[in-house]
Amino acid sequence: MTRAIWFLIKLAIVVAIAIYLVENPGAVTIDWQGYVINTSFAMLLLVTVVLIGIAALAYRLWRGIRGAPGAFGRRSRARKRERGYRALTRGMVAVAAGDAAGARRYAREADAMLRDPPLTMLLSAQAAQLNGDEKAAERYFQTMLERPETAFLGVRGLLTQAIRDGNQTEALQLARRAKSLQPQTPWVLTTLFDLETRAAQWGRAEQTLLDGMKSGAFPAEAGRHHRAALLLERSYEAELEGHHDDALRHAQAAAKLEPAFPPAASRLARLLARTGKHRKAGKVIEKAWSTRPHPELADAYRDISPDSDPLAQVKRFERLQSMVPNDPEGHVALARAAMAAKLWGEARNHLSKALAERPTDRVYRMLAELAEAEHGDIAAARDWLAKAANAEPDPIWVCKECGTLSKSWRSICAQCGAFDSMEWKLPSVAVRIAEPHRLPPARPPEPPAQPATTTTVVQQPEETPAASPTQETQRGTTAQQPQPAAG
Ligand SMILES: [Zn+2]
Known part of the structure; x- marks a missing residue:
């Protein structure tokens, strides 16, 4: 509406000027180099306007002709880029769908159209893998390794290849490099931890575990248990190398992290007993036992005793059993000590109680043993063994x-x-x-x-x-x- 009004106003002004010029034509005489032109002022104005118009048109035409090749090139490049990105997208879809031939075709097209190796290298590598060409994939990953923007992708590709090929040394080096590039990435930390534990590099694995727990790659509870397990391995390693103080220190750290974990408690108790600290060793086992009775704790409790008298052992196991009175493990452990002391009645009593709690294979076997040891009753022993075969x-x-x-x-x-x-x-x-x-x-x-x-x-x-x-x-x-x- 406003534009229409403006147009009408402009038209009115032009018409008014035209009418004014017709009514007042005036006279212009040009005398130049012997040429004389007599005309009206209106005609001179018209001719001037037409000449300016022609000059402007000629100038635009000349500019258009000069800039044509550049504009054509720009349009062509934009079309190529668009095709390149389309090929890249289709290539990724082909990789996800496991279409090996499609992935290779699109990878080539994207590479030719985009001429941007960092962008297309991963697709090319994945396409090569899909086509079973691991050597070519490795070449792509190696090239990616050389560029800072794709180095991590290259490491990841090579690491996956090394793990699949079972090349432990190579995988470990690559996982360390991945950690140096991306120290917080969970899969890097869990993979490195897995490789380090498989290589029995306990100290390094512990550091990786601590880093992983900080960044959330390992849940707190599982991380604590893993650490206790690592410390136990470090304890065995230190013992092998003759560092007995370190062996004890690592075992103490493990038992402190997981006091009720039977392997940690029994390991610490045995090491303490070896240095003459029998009382302290007994306390470690009793503490773990009161949380969770376990045969490994009972074995350690028997082995760490300074007194080799079977009757003294029975006394110790009576105390241990009374800590968790209704647990079958306590009855089994006490029955075993009683059998060693030839206290057949007490052994039978506790085996019966264990049987009432949980009639398992092990209890029936011990009853067979008891029958044979007490009276030489082979037939009864055989009956118990038959029951053991069908027991839980x-x-x-x-x-x-x-x-x-x-x-x-x-x-x-x-x-x-x-x-x-x-x-x-x-x-x-x-x-x-x-x-x-x-x-x-x-x-x-x-x-x-x-x-x-x-x-x-x-x-x-x-x-x-x-x-x-x-x-x-x-x-x-x-x-x-x-x-x-x-x-
Ligand atoms: Zn397994």
Whole structure:
């Protein structure tokens, strides 16, 4: 509306000027170099305006012709970039969909259109991997490593390749480099921790764990347990190297972090007993026992005793049992001490109580042993053993990653290599008992604190490492083949 009014006003002004000029034509005479022009003022004005118009038009035409190639180039480049980005997007979709041929085609197109290697390199590497060309993928990752903006992606690609190929040394170096580039990234910290524990680099793994707990890569509770497990390994390592003070210091730190963790308490108690601190050692076991009775604690409690007299042992175990009166572990431990002291009545009494609490395989076996030791009653022993075969199993260490069963706790699963994955529980799905020759070499055998004079009387079928694997696996309901961890 406003524009229309303005147009009308302008039109009115032009018409008014025109009328004025027609009514007052005037006269102009130009005399130049012998040429004389006689005309009206209106005509002169018209001719001047037309000439200015023609000059302006000519100038625009000339500019247009001069700038044409640049504008054409710009439009063509924009079209190429657009095609490049489209190819990049389609390539990523093809990688996600596992379309190897499509990924390769789009990677080439994006590379040709964009000419921006940092942008297209990852797609090219992934396309090469999808096509099974690991060598080409490795070349791309290596090139990415050389540019600061893509170095982390390159490290990640090479690290994944190294882990898959089982190249532990290479993987460890790459994981360290990844940590130096991105120190807070959770998967970097958990991967580095996993590699360091597999390489038995306990000190470095502890530092990585602490960094990971700070950045939230490890939950506080799991982190604390992992740290206790690491400290136990450091304790065994220090002992192997002859650093007995360090061995004790690490065991104390582990037991302080997880006082009720049986391997930590029994390790500390044994080391304390070895330095003559029997009272203190006993306290460590009693504290852990009152939270969670466990056969490993009972074994350590027996071994750390300064008194080899079987009757004195019975007294000690009576005190231990009274701390958690209704727990079957206490009855079993006391019955064992009583059998060693040939107190058959007391042994039978506590085995009956254990049987009432939980009628397991181990209790029936001990009853068989008792029948044979007391009266030489082979027939009764055989009856008990028959019952043992059908009884429910006792708790055992079970790897929560692969389900492997182990009689003793290990920080590294002998089957799948997972760290601190053993849980003390009933083997609902038995898979495989770790065979002694497959156990990792890092942990030395625990020497007994006392000469085994008090323990040789007691047969411990469930503690003997030579138990046949078939006998052990038959406890399970199904057998499945564990897969090694993918790393
Ligand atoms: Zn495992």
